[in-house]
Amino acid sequence: MSVDLQALGRRAKIAAPKLARLNTQQRNEALLAIADALEAHTDEILAANAKDVEAARAKGLTDALVDRLNLQGRLTGIVADVRKIVALPDPVGCEYDQRVLENGLRIARRTTPIGVIGVIYEARPNVTVDVVTLCIKSGNAVLLRGGSETIESNTALVRVMKAALAQTAVPTDGIQLIESTDRDLILAMLHMYEYIDMIIPRGGAALHKLCRENSMIPVITGGIGVCHIYVDETADQERALEIIYNAKTSRPSVCNSLDTVLVNEKIAAEFLPRVVDFLSAGGVTFRAEPRALAALNGITQKGVQAARPEDFDTEWMSLVLGLKVVDTLDEAIEHINTHSQNHSDSILTHNMADAERFLNEVDSSAVFVNASTRFNDGAQFGLGAEIAVSTQKLHARGPMGLEELTTYKWVVIGDGQIRV
């Protein structure tokens, strides 16, 4: 199917200022209309989704992948999430850094929508609703490019949402879906800086690299984590085992799950066998570098095997855990800053000076003391919503909620001031 991408971008760009100037109530009414419409059109949406599921099975996708794109039984939760967004505070129009200058000018930074957000994502149709509703809530227009495996679902979802918007103050052109699975359109989209203000890729490392290397539009990279926990000799070992177990096993396929445990050499011989005992009961297997293997007395039962060097640069996304012994806090920080993807890292210690050094010197989006890395999440941090987790440093770092879908302008009110 041929798509006029420039036309989609132009329509979103023209809709953006109209959307930006709506008030809170108008945007919330649109979200409620979307929630109602998704409920009213459940059959239509699930019928479209069933085509995607069938096509995915026919293509031989794994059960896990097919499950990701299946909306059956999930639409109620998706609709409930839309209604939750209505209840969140409006991120637009907030003022901060207010001051009155000596000359009497009153200045402040005032939050405003960014404009048009481009989102490139993979086979999760729930993301379509998430992104559209977070963008409307924050006054932004959006241009969506979803995964080819969910083209039927996405088309149906966007059709239903746009029809709902037609009854509201939000311009339907504020939502644009690229109804094509042509991958060349991604590159074309990345060049459309006249029309798009920010690109959020949600997918694997290859997608992020493609965006970083080709985009002429600011890109939020993230969502990839090689996450570490460093256990020093003062840590409470019982709690350490619980935290490591939680960080590794509670949801191994997500980006804030644990990949590598670093253990101070003073406790390695005592603590590492306990880690292996405790976590192997949960199905975890281990990749241990030589000193960790030695601390384990070279055991290779319980799923312990020698680590290859590249293992410490691997985001496992599964029940595999790297084990390494370090001599000092410095070595732990050095290892983390070399091998992490600047996502989530934690120190378990009772030494608050060392904890403070870890917080300052580990260069990650979220740094933890005596807590699981799994907390790096918009909902957990109280942001109310999450459109992405950024591991780059500009604009937003860590979980991005509604506030991170806004920018600011300087607002200056005078009564005739001139610059002298």
Added chain:
Amino acid sequence: MSVDLQALGRRAKIAAPKLARLNTQQRNEALLAIADALEAHTDEILAANAKDVEAARAKGLTDALVDRLNLQGRLTGIVADVRKIVALPDPVGCEYDQRVLENGLRIARRTTPIGVIGVIYEARPNVTVDVVTLCIKSGNAVLLRGGSETIESNTALVRVMKAALAQTAVPTDGIQLIESTDRDLILAMLHMYEYIDMIIPRGGAALHKLCRENSMIPVITGGIGVCHIYVDETADQERALEIIYNAKTSRPSVCNSLDTVLVNEKIAAEFLPRVVDFLSAGGVTFRAEPRALAALNGITQKGVQAARPEDFDTEWMSLVLGLKVVDTLDEAIEHINTHSQNHSDSILTHNMADAERFLNEVDSSAVFVNASTRFNDGAQFGLGAEIAVSTQKLHARGPMGLEELTTYKWVVIGDGQIRV
């Protein structure tokens, strides 16, 4: 001269975390050492600068351009500015958005240096000192690419500053100057995302376009403004004349100076002749679209000529002013959002509802009510310093001071919390 750009980047990248972990006093001591060294080596710096000035004259550069790169008589002011930066508050390590979650986790955003800042600039050697000292103050390493016309001055300045740093805690590798005028190195620099975290171009539209279209590193575009003042029928016309005069004539060559005056049709016949009278006394000439010409009774004396359409997309940088009549506030906002570069725009009015609409709907980095556009400036806004003025929307918008040279990380302190 052949330059190993990768090596420069690697050195800056290695120095960055060392610089980031210094305390406020250590960074301030380094700035004072730089100030002292610039004073002590004035002769050496001016001798190098004299070579640049001589070469510029030999190449036939205009007096204005030669003046821009001349340091004679300016070093005292530059040194005084360095000492002012010492007195500014440390932007690093500030916490905000602190909260205690229900599970007892204490979380906050904590400001941190960005890492390595790449700055590409033109023939202003004072920028070399500005950028280096602002980066040190904010804990960042810096990779500099200055204009070819100031290569001798920049080399001398950086040599003196690095020698000064050798006596301080700041690693000398934290400052890297590309000692080459090979333009291909700019492109190579824009691809070095392993080593550089942010690119700040300071120059004309062509440089900004080059960076936007080629950089794999986040770029802060800005510094270009087609600035507007809209005068409505309720405005105080006496004050309006003073503001327009100030915005146009106080420094016409800078980006926040006025380019176009929009006048409501209700007062056009009364007010536009006054504008022409008042400003032509200051040497201003005018480009008037047909309705403005009509309001001026078609006068073509006093430097009034018919505007060409492209005049309203021109950043004049000189004593030329566009004049246009609009019927409504909507038309004024529409014109501004179409023709501005999102820099600085002002409304002169006594109608506060219209002022509020202007503030919300004009999509510029700074929007003003009853004040001159010339105030869009870091020092004027009380930021204490300015490394650039951003007209893009991510990370920073408007004047960028020390705070805008930092990012943040989430800091989370627990006592054994796991995610349930």
